[in-house]
Ligand SMILES: Nc1nc2c(ncn2[C@@H]2O[C@H](COP(=O)(O)OP(=O)(O)O)[C@@H](O)[C@H]2O)c(=O)[nH]1
Ligand SMILES: [Mg+2]
């Protein structure tokens with residue numbers, strides 16, 4: 001995909017740009033960037049002049065995940081004053097960066113910015129390669145992907161214990177595992193479930209999530225349950241919360257932070273002219289730990305490239321399938337089908353297989369649509385061919 005050349009180009013742009021920072025929020029589409037250095041605003045003109053000087057190689061080579069320390073500056077105590085050591089700057093994308101491609105900075109992205117004198121916004125001229133990324137199908141364009149967050153270590157999938165939707169949870173787990181980060185499930189509103197039923201629900205969801213995915217029950221009324229979730233978000237860990245609206249994500253973020261701020265608190269951002277505006281906060285520190293992102297406005301969760309995520313989220317089904325006699329077994333009525341055998345012995349629930357099949361179909365369908373769109377644009381369908389050969 002020419003990724004090497006692109007990365008090289010981005011590396012060059014990073015050097016040319018000079019000032020670096022982390023995207024902490026998208027404000028009506030404009031990334032808010034928390035700059036690494038405080039004197040960037042005053043020094044903008046000077047930095048622009050020095051921009052030809054190459055940065056040390058180590059600083060541009062790898063995308064470091066933002067440390068929770070670097071996010072502390074967004075705390076209202078420091079953001080209150082203009083002398084905040086690390087300003088938040090509202091940015092737009094450089095035309096050269098987005099031309100012809102769906103490249104947009106997402107929460108957590110490490111970026112290089114320019115602060116042109118007389119311009120009321122910063123300009124993002126490079127996005128560093130992402131260590132992890134949460135990707136869904138763009139709801140507005142069936143043939144494009146959308147990155148919602150980057151460079152996090154943990155995806156916490158949030159579902160309410162009193163209104164669990166297994167199908168939705170399975171889809172969320174595929175998306176979560178596809179990111180490459182660690183995955184956990186938090187079942188909120190445990191207090192709304194009969195105590196006698198809680199253990200059974202947890203056991204059930206643990207079986208669904210698989211051995212490597214912790215499943216925790218949580219209730220705002222039970223501090224120790226919040227403490228256990230907090231332990232997942234240790235020092236240096238950046239976690240993102242995903243889940244449908246109303247499942248309790250913001251409440252959980254508040255509880256993890258130990259104070260009510262998610263819906264009410266705000267931070268102040270400054271634009272290129274040093275003016276202040278107030279914005280809702282999305283990235284919140286966990287006392288004694290890392291940081292949590294409560295991703296706003298995630299409605300549809302259409303799958304994109306999710307083969308890895310599917311394999312991890314459905315390790316049970318894929319494990320069985322690998323034992324079928326024929327490698328291309330369709331798990332219908334072929335002889336020696338381990339999946340059918342597991343259905344017969346009730347080791348595998350038919351709904352589980354249905355979920356797997358429908359998610360696999362969706363991934364295949366998205367791939368077909370994407371390849372079609374690519375062909376329409378006159379590009380090679382090399383991606384698809386490579387995959388089919390496996
Ligand atoms: N009973 C109970 N209600 C909760 C709990 N967590 C959240 N809620 C309620 O669920 C509703 C939605 O919560 P919110 O955090 O806004 O969900 P979000 O849309 O995912 O951010 C609110 O009325 C919360 O008070 C909980 O642990 N127990
Ligand atoms: Mg919310």
Ligand SMILES: [Zn+2]
Pocket residue numbers: 321324325329330331332334336337338339340
């Ligand atoms: Zn089979």
